[in-house]
Amino acid sequence: xxxxxxxxxxxxxxxxxxSSLNCSYTVSGLRGLFxxxxxxxxxxxxxxxxYSAGEEKxxxxxxxxxxxxxxxxxxxxPKPEDSATYLCAVQGGFQKLVFGTGTRxxxxx
Amino acid sequence: xxVVSQHPSWVICKSGTSVKIECxxxxxxxxxxxxxxxxxxxxxxxxxxxxxxxxxTYEQGVExxxxxxxHASLTLSTLTVTSAHPEDSSxxxxxxxATAVQTYEQYFGPGTRLTVT
Numbered sequence: 001x002x003x004x005x006x007x008x009x010x011x012x013x014x015x016x017x018x019s020s021l022n023c024s025y026t027v028s029g030l031r032g033l034f035x036x037x038x039x040x041x042x043x044x045x046x047x048x049x050x051y052s053a054g055e056e057k058x059x060x061x062x063x064x065x066x067x068x069x070x071x072x073x074x075x076x077x078p079k080p081e082d083s084a085t086y087l088c089a090v091q092g093g094f095q096k097l098v099f100g101t102g103t104r105x106x107x108x109x
Numbered sequence: 110x111x112v113v114s115q116h117p118s119w120v121i122c123k124s125g126t127s128v129k130i131e132c133x134x135x136x137x138x139x140x141x142x143x144x145x146x147x148x149x150x151x152x153x154x155x156x157x158x159x160x161x162x163x164x165x166t167y168e169q170g171v172e173x174x175x176x177x178x179x180h181a182s183l184t185l186s187t188l189t190v191t192s193a194h195p196e197d198s199s200x201x202x203x204x205x206x207a208t209a210v211q212t213y214e215q216y217f218g219p220g221t222r223l224t225v226t
Contacts, residue, residue, distance in 0.1 A: 032213045043202045043217035101152045
């Protein structure tokens with residue numbers, strides 16, 4: 001059964017303090033690993049798709065990397081507006097995404 | 110691009126009534142749409158997968174007679190919560206996968222907050 005575990009559950013950073021979020025996964029036949037950002041009371045916003053180990057993608061202060069067992073979302077010099085819940089999901093041989101429970105990030109000014 | 114809308118954004122209904130939620134892909138066609146529910150401080154739980162023109166596939170434990178899904182066109186899927194009860198109160202989110210693109214990204218709507226009194 002496909003499974004995703006995210007850590008830490010919650011993370012508090014000072015503005016400018018870089019850090020990384022972890023997503024460990026087990027999946028049969030990885031079709032893609034996805035990162036989403038979710039603000040309270042809203043639907044997830046798509047950030048990245050990673051397809052194979054070694055792949056990296058960047059968007060502003062965010063950089064996602066992928067190995068055969070885990071993915072990291074690196075946040076460089078975060079700002080308060082980066083505060084949100086970051087969700088990781090994998091898709092294996094079936095159509096559906098399997099989500100982790102998310103990391104709640106709070107960036108203080 | 111890849112915008113998904115939901116209507117209504119919030120709804121309050123009385124116990125025993127039915128509520129319909131619409132999910133539309135605004136700028137792309139979506140053969141497949143998904144319905145999730147999310148409880149406070151929890152992750153998304155897939156309820157069902159709907160393919161245009163065919164019956165939805167429900168996840169284990171989801172009552173198909175209670176949560177009716179219709180995907181009549183490539184841009185519209187609806188979820189009807191029948192005979193709603195307070196325990197059905199939740200945040201319902203749909204997503205859509207673009208038909209024309211050979212990727213697996215799902216784009217999510219803004220969600221519908223359902224409160225059953």
